[in-house]
Amino acid sequence: MKQIMVKKNILDTNDQIAKTNRDLLKEKSIFAINMLGSPGAGKTSVLEQLIKGLKSDVNMAVIEGDLYTTKDADRIESHGIDVIQVNTGGGCHLDASMIQTSFEHLDIEGLDFLVVENVGNLVCPASYDLSEDMKVTVLSVTEGNDKPLKYPAMFQKSELLIVNKVDLLPHTNFCMDELYEDIKSLNKDMKVLEVSCTTGQGIPELMDYFSNEIQTKKGE
């Protein structure tokens, strides 16, 4: 694992850098996602499931955002996947310049799928384009079904919502019908997949979803 301490280049705007990154990802036909969600929503657990299911067929790499630690990156690296740790030094989100810096340390030739796991935060990361093809939000049922309306930007800007920890539904007052209703009102095109990393529920559908997206990007 490589670890990078980031200093932001305040002269370049995020969107300009994101465009440069995006052109490179397009040239190399790499499908890239930006994984978002609250602390503890289960982003790393979902990512571990994706790695287990896809790594035999798909060349994957991960960029892990974290304030200070390498805890998540250590988990990912244990699966034998290339991982770049970006420590923000307390910063509340990743930005495109951090992704650009990561590219200098990552062998992107032959890569099919790049996952950027953002800092756990349901507010700030929504504002930063990281050059991804798709923002993916992970929401755990233990957080409550009121989160989309309370933190709308994240849900409006994501194409996929992964509703995680559905095995815990019987122990919560989470109302799935209200969730779907709220998502429809915020982002009617949003795809919703219900999963449990503990029981495996919904994981095959998640694999199919990303396999298709990766293949589509290859074919473009």
Add this chain to the structure above:
Amino acid sequence: MKQIMVKKNILDTNDQIAKTNRDLLKEKSIFAINMLGSPGAGKTSVLEQLIKGLKSDVNMAVIEGDLYTTKDADRIESHGIDVIQVNTGGGCHLDASMIQTSFEHLDIEGLDFLVVENVGNLVCPASYDLSEDMKVTVLSVTEGNDKPLKYPAMFQKSELLIVNKVDLLPHTNFCMDELYEDIKSLNKDMKVLEVSCTTGQGIPELMDYFSNEIQTKKGE
């Protein structure tokens, strides 16, 4: 309920305003807390328990931070408590100027206990002094015990950690021993209380804790 749209005064620094607020709270012997935690940690649920247990003996008011909605303030108001809704318009934290503005809309004469519920975010709110006597972080066991080391500022700056949803412990891999060890390494003076708003576990101890703090402030 009064609802305030906030514009930040960029000329005054947060700390200056926080000092002015703090002097006023001291003059009126009002004990004030700043409740922090991830989205879905259960800040509002803990607050509802506090209100139920304390409102017959203590004159309470609440300032509710939220990006756009009044969802939490509606819950609090249903308990017959004065509540000021501060909508940050997408902003990721409250600041001292928002508290100052709230004071213009709140009858603070005779108040014993002021609770500020911050925006759900384990990063940004840690940096802003809101004039509180005490920062209180709520962490739910479903978030995982790795959160203090991953988001250290919040835990270093809080005096009390409320570990919420302990009824769900058997369904998670949360390790309480590791949590206590990590808290000790970050903030050895931090008080930790384990609670469940569903079963009521630990709620009497929480009431005692805050009753004592409120009385101490009155006696100063």
